[in-house]
Amino acid sequence: MTRHQAPLTIVLGLAAFAPSAAFPCGNAVMLETNEAAKLVARAEADLQEGRYQRALSRLHHGDVEVNSQPLQKRIDLVTSTAMLRLGQVTNAAWAFDALSQRHPDDALIATRLAETLSRLGTQAGDTKALSILESLEKRDLVADEHGFLALAKLRDRSGDTEGRDRALTRCRAVAKEASFCSVETKSRSKTKSTPKAVRTYGDGPTS
Amino acid sequence: MRALALLILLGPSLADAAPDPVALLARFECHRCHEGTGLPAVPQSRHCVRCHQEILADRFDAPKAVLAQWRTNLRSLRAVPSLEGVGRTLRRDWVRDFLMSPQDLRPHLLASMPRLALSRSEASALALHLVPEQRPGEPPNPSLQGRGRELYREHRCADCHAFTGSGESVRAESPYRALTASGGASDPMALAPDLRFTRARMQPGALIPWLLGPSTLRPATLMPTHSLSKADAAALAAFLWHVPLEDTEHAASMSRLPVLERKVSYAEVERRVFRKVCWHCHSSPDYNQGDGGPGNTGGFGFPPRRLDLASYEGLAAGLIGDQGKRESAFAPTNEGTPRLLAVLLARRAEERGGAISGVRGMPLGLPSLSDEEIQLVESWIAQGRPR
Numbered sequence: 001m002t003r004h005q006a007p008l009t010i011v012l013g014l015a016a017f018a019p020s021a022a023f024p025c026g027n028a029v030m031l032e033t034n035e036a037a038k039l040v041a042r043a044e045a046d047l048q049e050g051r052y053q054r055a056l057s058r059l060h061h062g063d064v065e066v067n068s069q070p071l072q073k074r075i076d077l078v079t080s081t082a083m084l085r086l087g088q089v090t091n092a093a094w095a096f097d098a099l100s101q102r103h104p105d106d107a108l109i110a111t112r113l114a115e116t117l118s119r120l121g122t123q124a125g126d127t128k129a130l131s132i133l134e135s136l137e138k139r140d141l142v143a144d145e146h147g148f149l150a151l152a153k154l155r156d157r158s159g160d161t162e163g164r165d166r167a168l169t170r171c172r173a174v175a176k177e178a179s180f181c182s183v184e185t186k187s188r189s190k191t192k193s194t195p196k197a198v199r200t201y202g203d204g205p206t207s
Numbered sequence: 208m209r210a211l212a213l214l215i216l217l218g219p220s221l222a223d224a225a226p227d228p229v230a231l232l233a234r235f236e237c238h239r240c241h242e243g244t245g246l247p248a249v250p251q252s253r254h255c256v257r258c259h260q261e262i263l264a265d266r267f268d269a270p271k272a273v274l275a276q277w278r279t280n281l282r283s284l285r286a287v288p289s290l291e292g293v294g295r296t297l298r299r300d301w302v303r304d305f306l307m308s309p310q311d312l313r314p315h316l317l318a319s320m321p322r323l324a325l326s327r328s329e330a331s332a333l334a335l336h337l338v339p340e341q342r343p344g345e346p347p348n349p350s351l352q353g354r355g356r357e358l359y360r361e362h363r364c365a366d367c368h369a370f371t372g373s374g375e376s377v378r379a380e381s382p383y384r385a386l387t388a389s390g391g392a393s394d395p396m397a398l399a400p401d402l403r404f405t406r407a408r409m410q411p412g413a414l415i416p417w418l419l420g421p422s423t424l425r426p427a428t429l430m431p432t433h434s435l436s437k438a439d440a441a442a443l444a445a446f447l448w449h450v451p452l453e454d455t456e457h458a459a460s461m462s463r464l465p466v467l468e469r470k471v472s473y474a475e476v477e478r479r480v481f482r483k484v485c486w487h488c489h490s491s492p493d494y495n496q497g498d499g500g501p502g503n504t505g506g507f508g509f510p511p512r513r514l515d516l517a518s519y520e521g522l523a524a525g526l527i528g529d530q531g532k533r534e535s536a537f538a539p540t541n542e543g544t545p546r547l548l549a550v551l552l553a554r555r556a557e558e559r560g561g562a563i564s565g566v567r568g569m570p571l572g573l574p575s576l577s578d579e580e581i582q583l584v585e586s587w588i589a590q591g592r593p594r
Binding site: 025026027028029030031032033034037040041044068069070071073105106107108139140141142143144145163170173174175178 | 265268269270273277472474486487488490491492494495496497498499500512513517518519520523524525527533534535537590591592593594
């Protein structure tokens with residue numbers, strides 16, 4: 001647990017997740033029967049809907065026992081993401097760095113880390129963020145529109161307008177609202193993404 | 208490395224040794240579905256069928272409203288045949304081939320034997336373990352099949368059994384239909400195989416003894432003992448063995464609908480496909496003490512693929528590929544088809560008796576998705592995978 005999550009009142013207990021409680025169709029069972037899992041899922045839903053403060057509040061004030069290390073990872077991820085979206089970029093960068101060291105193979109955490117680094121306003125942060133996101137993009141593993149938008153902004157800052165537009169196209173294809181994917185720049189191109197009703201998958205990874 | 212060096216030192220005799228079948232049964236976790244494996248029992252929470260039966264019987268520890276909802280949805284893995292005594296009736300070669308390329312034998316069950324990740328030598332070792340000896344015997348006398356058909360009808364075999372291609376179908380007024388529909392655990396109809404497969408599956412010398420006393424060969428069978436004389440059993444066996452069978456129509460569609468013009472969102476695909484079918488095996492391990500199901504953290508002999516179909520970001524984060532590196536779930540196969548779509552299409556091919564090299568059909572051991580469901584997934588991918 002990071003120092004930023006110290007106020008979490010979720011108590012680490014022993015009873016809620018005994019190892020023998022593992023079910024093959026686990027999510028279907030746990031999300032209906034386990035209070036800790038339900039709480040975290042609700043916080044994640046808040047995050048998806050843009051209710052960042054509420055997501056944090058749920059986790060901080062939830063009176064639920066958690067002793068699952070994997071669930072703690074999820075709590076950390078929600079907390080760090082909410083901090084990032086609320087503008088606490090330095091704290092979020094610290095938290096995502098710790099998370100990515102514990103889970104180096106997690107593409108979602110890598111995307112979030114890069115997004116956070118891109119908002120630090122430092123050259124080193126930009127360089128590392130660009131490297132992470134371009135590696136993910138090459139493998140078609142950028143987790144969501146936030147990752148594509150961060151990539152577009154980084155490329156815009158580095159003068160790579162073609163790469164920026166490519167990232168914006170993917171961002172618009174993925175995002176619920178295309179207006180989410182905008183980069184404030186004078187050199188912005190008119191690239192637009194429209195759903196394609198053809199049997200091609202060309203909006204996938206950069207090849 | 209040390210193991211490899213030891214193997215080289217010991218030479219080819221050990222390297223070529225047949226796989227240990229008991230270790231294979233454990234590796235493929237056969238005891239999570241089947242009784243009669245000879246392995247120690249698994250806890251109920253890891254036993255697919257017992258767990259489902261607890262839900263159906265309202266004994267599972269969950270709120271009543273949740274149980275009621277689950278019972279409505281729970282249609283698979285409500286009953287599975289025991290492996291006890293299979294060696295007294297089944298052909299060894301058939302068992303090997305079935306393990307390599309499973310067929311849907313039991314029309315009243317939704318789930319069928321999954322296509323496991325096993326080699327031919329492993330399948331042979333398991334078949335030899337399950338069928339150590341084969342009963343000698345000749346096929347039944349074909350001249351008795353006319354009387355056999357009469358007995359088939361007199362003894363109401365079609366109350367439980369399909370016999371595809373024989374002209375005999377399951378009776379619409381079978382007294383077991385309601386029991387099967389409600390998922391009763393002791394339902395003889397649920398496990399009744401399509402008798403079309405009898406001549407391929409059974410040892411020729413086992414069929415008449417089986418008809419005379421099924422539970423003496425397989426104690427856990429739900430097949431009732433009918434009062435048959437030896438002559439009647441011989442006639443019935445002749446009918447099952449020799450009646451000409453017409454070719455069957457494969458239920459699995461091979462048509463592919465055009466991608467949709469309308470917008471398809473992740474929310475729709477999740478509701479209609481991922482959450483309905485996929486996430487039971489490809490779930491988030493975080494919610495379940497690190498167990499994300501066989502399609503995520505591994506199980507049933509499958510290595511951990513780390514594929515999480517419980518959320519948009521989980522799916523976007525890909526899976527661990529054959530090379531041990533994280534790859535996109537949408538990476539094109541050699542034919543240019545996104546992998547997620549390729550596995551759905553491969554399941555149709557498996558249902559028709561074919562397997563596609565390098566692609567395991569999904570959903571594993573369940574009927575393929577409908578044309579419309581596959582169209583939905585394909586359209587969503589083609590549109591750039593919008594939320």
